[in-house]
Amino acid sequence: MATCPQCRRRYSDAEEYCDIDGSSLVPDETFSSVDRDLSPGEMVGEYRVERMIGKGSFGVVYKALHPVIGKAAAVKILKREFSSNPQMVSRFISEARAVNQIRHRNIVDIFAFGVFRDGRQYYVMELLEGEPLDQFLSRRGPVPPAEALPILDRIARALDAAHGAGIVHRDLKPANVFLAEDDGARFPKLLDFGVAKLMREQERHSDFRTTTGAMLGTPHYMSPEQCRGDAVDYRTDVYSFGVMTHQMLTGSLPFDGESILKVMNMHNSAPPPRMTQHNDALPPALDAPVLRMLEKDPALRPASAGEGCRELAEAVRGTGLSVPSMPASSNRGTPQREPSRAFDSGRPVAAKSAGTLDAQTLSNRPPRRLVVLTTAVTTGTLIALGAALVVTHLRSPTPIASASAGPSEEASAAVRPTASASSPPASADVRFSVQSVPPAVDVFLDGRSLGTAPGPIVLPKNDKPVTLQFRATGYRPKSVDVTPSDDGIVSVTLMPLSPPAAGHARSKRPVDDLEF
Numbered sequence: 389m390a391t392c393p394q395c396r397r398r399y400s401d402a403e404e405y406c407d408i409d410g411s412s413l414v415p416d417e418t419f420s421s422v423d424r425d426l427s428p429g430e431m432v433g434e435y436r437v438e439r440m441i442g443k444g445s446f447g448v449v450y451k452a453l454h455p456v457i458g459k460a461a462a463v464k465i466l467k468r469e470f471s472s473n474p475q476m477v478s479r480f481i482s483e484a485r486a487v488n489q490i491r492h493r494n495i496v497d498i499f500a501f502g503v504f505r506d507g508r509q510y511y512v513m514e515l516l517e518g519e520p521l522d523q524f525l526s527r528r529g530p531v532p533p534a535e536a537l538p539i540l541d542r543i544a545r546a547l548d549a550a551h552g553a554g555i556v557h558r559d560l561k562p563a564n565v566f567l568a569e570d571d572g573a574r575f576p577k578l579l580d581f582g583v584a585k586l587m588r589e590q591e592r593h594s595d596f597r598t599t600t601g602a603m604l605g606t607p608h609y610m611s612p613e614q615c616r617g618d619a620v621d622y623r624t625d626v627y628s629f630g631v632m633t634h635q636m637l638t639g640s641l642p643f644d645g646e647s648i649l650k651v652m653n654m655h656n657s658a659p660p661p662r663m664t665q666h667n668d669a670l671p672p673a674l675d676a677p678v679l680r681m682l683e684k685d686p687a688l689r690p691a692s693a694g695e696g697c698r699e700l701a702e703a704v705r706g707t708g709l710s711v712p713s714m715p716a717s718s719n720r721g722t723p724q725r726e727p728s729r730a731f732d733s734g735r736p737v738a739a740k741s742a743g744t745l746d747a748q749t750l751s752n753r754p755p756r757r758l759v760v761l762t763t764a765v766t767t768g769t770l771i772a773l774g775a776a777l778v779v780t781h782l783r784s785p786t787p788i789a790s791a792s793a794g795p796s797e798e799a800s801a802a803v804r805p806t807a808s809a810s811s812p813p814a815s816a817d818v819r820f821s822v823q824s825v826p827p828a829v830d831v832f833l834d835g836r837s838l839g840t841a842p843g844p845i846v847l848p849k850n851d852k853p854v855t856l857q858f859r860a861t862g863y864r865p866k867s868v869d870v871t872p873s874d875d876g877i878v879s880v881t882l883m884p885l886s887p888p889a890a891g892h893a894r895s896k897r898p899v900d901d902l903e904f
Contacts, residue, residue, distance in 0.1 A: 390415055423468050423508065426450060432463050432510055433502045446470055451515060461499075465510040477509055484511050486581040490553045494546035495578045496566070516577055518569050522562035530639035530667050533674065533704045537697070538712050539567070539576050540633055544693035546578045547629060551622040551692065557581060558620065560628035561609040562635065607651045608641050612684050615652040615877065616821045617842040623686035629693045630681025633700065637674070638666035642682065652877055656684070671707040674700065818872045819844035824858065825881040832857040847872040858882060 390399045390413035392406035399406070399413055406413060425448070430437045435452035442449040447466045454461070470476040484498045500512035521539075525531070531539075543565060550557060557564075557578070564580040611627035613620050634642045642661055643654040660682040662675040677699040683689045690696035704711050822831060822841035829841040833856055838845045847854065851873050859865045863882035870878055 423448075423506075426465075432465070432504060433500060433512065435461055435463055435500075435512060437463065446476075452512070460515045461512050462515045463510055463512050465504060465508050468506065468508050471503075471508045480509055480511070483581045486550075486555050490546075490550050490555060492546050492549040494542045494576055495550070495581075516566050516568045518567045518574070520563055521565035521567055521576065524567055524574075525562055525636065525639070530669075531636045533637060533670075533700075534710055534712060536633075536636045537701055537704065539574060540629075540636065540700070541694075541697050542576050543578060543632075544629065544697040546576075547622075547625050547693040550578075550581075551625070555581070556620060556622050557625050557628075558614070559606060559609075560625050560632065561606050562632060563606075565632075607648045607655075608643065610652065610655060611686070612656045613686060615655045621686075622692075623689050626681055626689045626693050626696060627683075627686075629696065630678055630689075633678050633681065633696075634660075634663055634666075637670060637678075638663050640666045649877060656877070657874070671704075671709070673703045673707050677703050816849055817846050818849050819846055819875050820870065820872075821845075821877045822858075822880065824860075826860055826863065829858045829860045829863075829880065829882060832859065845878075849873065 390401055390403060391397070392399070392409065392411050393414055397406060397408060403413055405411065425440060426432070426437045428438055432450070432452060434454055434456075436455050438451045438453055440448060441451050441462065447464050447470075450463045450465070452461050452463045453459070466476070466480050470480075481501070484501055487495055487498045496513055496516065498511050498513045502510055504510055547557065547560070559580060560578075564578065566577045566579055567574045568577050569575070607615070609628045609631045611620065611624040614624055631642055634640075643651055643658065645651045645654060660679060662672075663670050663678055664672050664675055677696060680699070681689055681696045690699060701711050820843060822829065822843045822845060824841040827841060831838045831841065831843070831845050833847070833854060838847070838856070841858075845856075847870075849872055851871065853869045853871045855867050855869050856878070857865055857867050858880045860882055863884055866880060866882055868878060868880055870876075
């Protein structure tokens with residue numbers, strides 16, 4: 389017998405193609421190791437499966453019920469091909485660990501973990517009723533500020549709680565926010581900490597480490613430092629939160645293009661558009677707070693997602709629009725946690741609580757610094773704050789000139805350093821970041837080694853193209869022409885010398901989603 393790999397209809401051995409979708413038929417034995425869908429009534433740990441509610445590139449989600457206490461839950465089962473991959477299993481476990489370290493009511497709760505009888509890994513999480521934020525935005529288009537702010541506020545509080553626990557999400561996007569129903573109101577839940585980086589001390593000893601240079605995230609929402617493959621901290625989530633805020637209020641992404649590489653280059657070098665360019669119904673005063681979240685230089689972004697959201701709310705109030713009252717605490721019903729470590733410009737400082745990263749961050753333990761940031765309410769304070777930002781920018785280990793500039797006449801805009809203070813001296817060299825498959829590809833120019841991906845690869849600045857050669861053991865070399873007129877990103881994929889064995893081909897991923 390033969391089976392269609394698409395619709396799974398069975399045919400006799402004499403048939404070659406499916407008469408429904410035209411797919412080539414394959415022998416039945418090919419399906420012996422394929423993951424089968426679970427049937428209603430099957431047990432996964434202590435939970436009885438009721439029905440499938442979702443399927444993705446990495447796993448399947450089922451609605452399940454505890455037969456004794458009647459608790460409904462969602463069971464996420466990792467596909468077999470990934471359940472046998474130690475790195476993927478470690479990432480799967482890391483997501484459950486991250487969620488339970490944060491313990492915030494706007495983050496989905498994961499409360500059980502195990503291995504199914506066929507070897508697939510699974511975890512059990514709370515069952516949510518509602519719809520993902522990306523589907524909501526696709527259906528609604530631009531969301532008015534009064535409706536968007538309560539959603540954004542709770543997402544920001546969840547991010548601040550994660551950052552306070554030393555955890556960076558690194559893949560914030562509408563598809564990873566679920567709008568659950570709560571007494572008739574939309575209650576956002578942050579999902580998928582699968583690529584989250586736990587920055588606390590004990591995580592350094594885990595089996596899974598993400599090295600600098602690994603590209604994690606979804607390109608339309610990635611920060612410039614993520615696109616370059618640089619090390620990231622909580623400020624990368626602030627940037628992604630700015631992208632999502634722009635999308636909610638305008639109905640469009642700040643950066644879009646026909647290729648992933650073009651989108652990443654725009655994040656890295658193109659000035660972000662004002663929201664009013666995409667939605668002229670918005671007051672111009674709302675542009676500045678969102679542009680500040682989209683700063684190229686992480687040091688110029690708000691100190692937290694919550695601060696960025698508060699600046700936007702103040703700008704909305706300043707226009708005379710109504711702003712719904714938002715709860716003072718984001719931890720209702722959540723046990724209070726001890727103060728944990730947050731990050732200020734990449735340096736650990738003491739945070740007031742896991743759920744609050746306010747403008748004031750105090751530490752009573754020497755030799756940590758006492759950092760006091762005050763709100764600009766007088767002209768003298770504005771001048772002092774501007775000077776402080778100039779000093780911070782000049783002392784940054786990798787200064788990046790800001791590609792956006794908010795209007796200085798708007799009270800909500802941040803004070804930025806002048807061009808003469810922040811612009812680095814002109815350089816005779818340009819730097820390329822290399823995104824390669826496989827990783828760690830060696831780069832050559834005229835037989836001379838320039839380094840290894842992700843680089844940076846340094847070339848003399850020139851308007852004429854040069855030919856770079858990319859080599860890796862076990863792969864066919866490849867040459868790519870680049871013009872070293874400006875810093876940028878080179879993407880290259882090398883083909884293996886011999887094709888992979890049957891049954892071990894890599895699964896195809898969605899083109900816009902580069903990670904788990």
